[in-house]
Amino acid sequence: MDWTSLPVDILNEFMVRLVVVDWITFGAVCKAWKRAADTASSLRLRPKAEPPWLMFPADGDTPQHLAVADVFSLSDGRRRSITLPAPPIQSRVWIGSANGWVVTADGECELHLLNPISGVQRSLPSITTTGYFDALPRTEGGKARRATFLEPVEMSAEDIQSSRLLKAVPLFDPSSGKYSIMMMHNPQNKLVFAREGDPKWVPLRAQYRYEDVIVYHGRFCTVTIEGLVQTWEHDNSTMTFNPKSIAPQLMEPEENGIPLYFKKYLAESPDGNLILIWREHYSERCDESDSDDDVSIEREEDEDDYNISCCCEEIEELEPDPTIRFQVFVLDKHPIGSEWREVHDFGGASIFIGCNSATFFSSGEIPGLAADCIYFTDNSLSFVWESKELERDIGVFDMKDKMVKPMPILAEHIKSWPPPIWVTPSMT
DSSP states (O other): OOGGGSOHHHHHHHHTTSOHHHHHHHTTSOHHHHHHHHHHHHTTOOOOOOOOEEEEEOOTTSOTTSOEEEEEOTTTOOEEEEEOOSSOGGGOEEEEEETTEEEEEOTTOOEEEEOTTTOOEEEOOOGGGGSSEEEOOOOTTOOEEEOSSSOOEEEOHHHIIIIIEEEEEEEEETTTTEEEEEEEETTTTEEEEEETTOSSOEEEOOSSOEEEEEEETTEEEEEETTSOEEEEEEETTTTEEEEEEOSOOOOOOEETTEEOOOEEEEEEOTTSOEEEEEEEEGGGGOOTTOTTOEEEEOOOTTSOOOOEEEEGGGGGGOOSOOEEEEEEEEEEEETTEEEEEEESOOTTEEEEESSSOOEEEEGGGSTTOOTTEEEEOOOOHHHHHHTTTSOOOOEEEETTTTEEEOOSSOGGGGSOSSOOEEEOOOOO
16 A cells, blocks of 8 residues: 555545654654644644643753754653754753743853743743843853842852753743743742743732742632642733732641641633642651651552651761652632631542642553653752752652652653653643
8 A cells, every 4th residue: 555645635634643753753654644743733633631740951962062952752652862952951940831932041040931842932021020030151250149139149150050040931822822930949938920022020018928820711819828729810001910819718727736838820610610739748847846746758679669767867878858748729710708628539630749830641542651640850959959969759649548659761861950840741
């Protein structure tokens, strides 16, 4: 059979059943298939949906001057290399991803919006325009200065890159084809905003310290360290954003009179509900002032679960600080108000969290993708910066048995700088 003579509509039926990598290579087979690929793109057909890739720098054999990243796909368990626009990926950190786009900061603290599949890269306003930083080029002896009401503190561009840029989330406007970005940064977990083409970041005036930002129902949605959830509405007349509380505040519990602090994430569930996730690390259960508190995560020798068993006196010797548990809440809306309700499954789906915007995916579509699980990566650049040679805090939390398990990925892939990030592959 001559496969090159198949009608274009038949070839397009093949293409929509391919994942993005195979979609790209499809057009390279022959001229007829290239025409079919061009037709599919013009008709706005898209590859088959797949879980986020885990993206990390290429292995040590890659020259430092090349911008090459590796990705690990849970769809087929394969590792691939992709070429990115300059500068080299080893000189960047990524501080967020959503809908196939990654926000990066290079060695000079210049910010970019990058699609690693298409290679498209767009410049974002300089970090110096936030009003908090005066970043200097990384020349010999170059410093960066933090501008606040306090006495300015000198810091290197490297310090800004590793510990001052917390998370950035792009929002795509289909009517204009342009992006806007909301970014959290230190000091004090503040927010700034910019649209594509803006010359500078606009600080958002708020009294709170923020912990996560996502796009929810087409708007930016944030959660504070204190557990307050807000959406941000743009006032076209004043060109400002105004926060609006949309959920009751959910506070962490206390143990022995000591408040516990959990890292918080927001997500939109597959059925459109707002999800709040608490992430608990080992150290949060180990208060050095109370040596009677022990933490143990059991493991059978023939199972894949982590085995961490030590008392709190040894916490300084335990690095990195592993994740031990998650709690998940869904916002139930009622005619007279709303309330948070703890849930213990995702209805068969799984979620991917870290520096990315939390992303759900139906586990039934991919063999080997566990249902009702949380696939997680590191979410603290400053901690990883101090511990680059240690294994990353990466794993899978099973909501049914409440156990943390290793992720199906080779160990050498998870000792890297910058730390891995989930990226949903997209060609647009």
